[in-house]
Amino acid sequence: MDEIRENDNLRQLAEIDRIIHEPARLLIMAYLFVVESADFLFLERQTGLTRGNLSSHLTKLEDAGYVEIKKEFVEKIPRTLLSLTKSGRQAFNAYRKNMKHVLDELPG
């Protein structure tokens, strides 16, 4: 019985979403989770990431289907609007539940 429980805990650890688990991407997902949409500048300011770094992580999240990136012009100035997709929100919620369970099982 203990062995089964131990295996379940290990499986939970293995099931952690590696796309979200990276610290910079976790921060990006967390900020996008609390907004309906935000532009690139807002995310850059909130996360403290450099422009290039942020761009690179957003590309990975977009490739995973978690983030939607829309480019538009607002009074002739380009603006990139970012938002979590439905699967992105579900993935973030699942990641949060998973991590909570894993952290609860840790000794100390």
Next chain:
Amino acid sequence: MSNKALSGGIEKKAVRTIRRDGLETIGLGIFLAVLAIFIYDIRYGGITGLGVLGFILLPPFLRKYITYPRVGYAKFIEKNDPRAVIASIAIVILCLVLFYLIGSNEKYGFLMPLFLGILFALFIFWLAYRTGMAINYILGILYLATGNIGFCFTYYGFESGLVTSSMLFLLALATIIAGSAQTMWFMRKNPRVVGETDG
């Protein structure tokens, strides 16, 4: 830290980034000035509606030119909790009813400065919580103090309408100055991003 606390902390930080521009404080100051005119002379009642519109529409309009080019744009998720909506409507109706009862009855007219001082103090304390700006807490204390001083004047026989409108006008001035100071601080702390803001 619980999940709710963590996401609450992130959301609070994100909201405050935008709300700290001082524009809502300026909007409130303009509304108080308009209300002062209405209380001084009830014939200017229509102007109060403009004041309310100004408070609601001016900050979002100015944000496009002052705030978003500096800290970026975000649209926050609207939490349409029916209980919160019903409670807000109930509070507004209660305040309007009390305002009417106190204002229309000479017997209770002397309470108007105290009532408005407390009402707007509570509002600005709520604004202070949303923005995290200490200056709004100071304004709230000023509102309470001024309401009490106004009450003393009206209790000892001074004309309620004149005392209340003078009090509101002074508070309007203080609020607009405080809001403008907030906006200038915000603009200095967050220089405008020139050119393309995209990655």
